Amino acid sequence: MTGRTPTERLSDLLDLEEIDLNIFRGRSPHESLQRVFGGQVAGQALVAAGRTVGADRPVHSLHAYFLRPGIPGVPIVYQVERIRDGRSFTTRRVVAVQRGRTIFNLTASFHLPEPGIEHQLPMPEVPDPESLPTLADEIRAQLGTLPEPLERMARRQAFDIRYVERLRWSADALRDAEPRSGVWMRAIGSLGDDPLVHTCALTYASDMTLLDAVRLPVEPLWGPRGFDTASLDHAMWFHRPFRADEWFLYQQESPVATGARGLARGQIYNREGKLIVSVTQEGLFRKLDA
Structure with a gap:
């Protein structure tokens, strides 16, 4: 990992190892933190779910619970359950395990894009980022x-x-x-x-x-x-x-x-x-x- 840019390290974190059917392992870097950053666990869990779904069905929603603090430096195993594969929607449940204990779970739903209604409230006016x-x-x-x-x-x-x-x-x-x-x-x-x-x-x-x-x-x-x-x-x-x-x-x-x-x-x-x-x-x- 030496010499890698921050974005490359993020990409590495999201590149899970498939260790068995529906089972993935993610890195958890050594950090001077009390617990693994929650966004890391959520992002990795969604990668695991997405790897079991066709590319033609992007995720449209996720719902997750942080159950226990993750331990920095200890790999996290993500177990994917294929709940449903329908004509339009696909559902996956992911359980994140570290040292034999569940630390996080996530349910994600994927949807085959289709035409429909379109509207939204306007974005607030704010300064440009530059x-x-x-x-x-x-x-x-x-x-x-x-x-x-x-x-x-x-x-x-x-x-x-x-x-x-x-x-x-x-x-x-x-x-x-x-x-x-x-x-x-x-x-x-x-x-x-x-x-x-x-x-x-x-x-x-x-x-x-x-x-x-x-x-x-x-x-x-x-x-x-x-x-x-x-x-x-x-x-x-x-x-x-x-x-x-x-x-x-x-x-x-x-x-x-x-x-x-x-x-x-x-x-x-x-x-x-x-x-x-x-x-x-x-x-x-x-x-x-x-």
């Missing part, structure tokens, strides 16, 4: 330098992330903040031409910033954290074809947070303003001990 600073540049401008942990993260990051609104850096700045956030994103480098790779790469990216909307009224997005957060479940609906290595706008909002859980919704648009993906996720927000 006019916005990268996340690393914004942090560097605010702090005067990029702390070493964030520098390492920036070097490994496969996606260029640009926040539509300037980040708030203090509790005072968050006063009266709405639970909304928006980012432009794209993979840094080409992901090739396989539509399944682009779908699974965007699935990976969809877990990166979605819970920002829940946190915004409570604490700055970048800085000391007062909550331990984790994804609990994740659902996505894929409306149109897209490329994850071209700019997409990820608009996020949190309609409710109560107790130790917060709900977030996301809408993903391509550069032409077409709604390509809708996302919903619930996250755990457990207050850290002072």
Whole structure:
């Protein structure tokens, strides 16, 4: 893996090894994290499901639960159950196992494209991505330098992330903040031409910033954290074809947070303003001990 670009490493993560019929194994890189990134597990599980479906049937929805934290550095085995192969729809269930324990499950549905009704609400008006600073540049401008942990993260990051609104850096700045956030994103480098790779790469990216909307009224997005957060479940609906290595706008909002859980919704648009993906996720927000 030495010398590989971040995008090439992402492609490697999504290139699962088929070890038996309907059984795949995915890499889990060694990271200085408490748990495997949820977007990685979701993206790999969708790769496993997609490998058992014909290329003429793209995924149109997935529903998943994060059951246990994954262990960095330990391979993950994905077991695919072929639930249904119909004339128009195909359904797969995937169970992710690590060291003999189920850590994640996913159900995905694939649909043979067909003509039908067409409409959507318009994309919000936001600045173009080229006019916005990268996340690393914004942090560097605010702090005067990029702390070493964030520098390492920036070097490994496969996606260029640009926040539509300037980040708030203090509790005072968050006063009266709405639970909304928006980012432009794209993979840094080409992901090739396989539509399944682009779908699974965007699935990976969809877990990166979605819970920002829940946190915004409570604490700055970048800085000391007062909550331990984790994804609990994740659902996505894929409306149109897209490329994850071209700019997409990820608009996020949190309609409710109560107790130790917060709900977030996301809408993903391509550069032409077409709604390509809708996302919903619930996250755990457990207050850290002072």
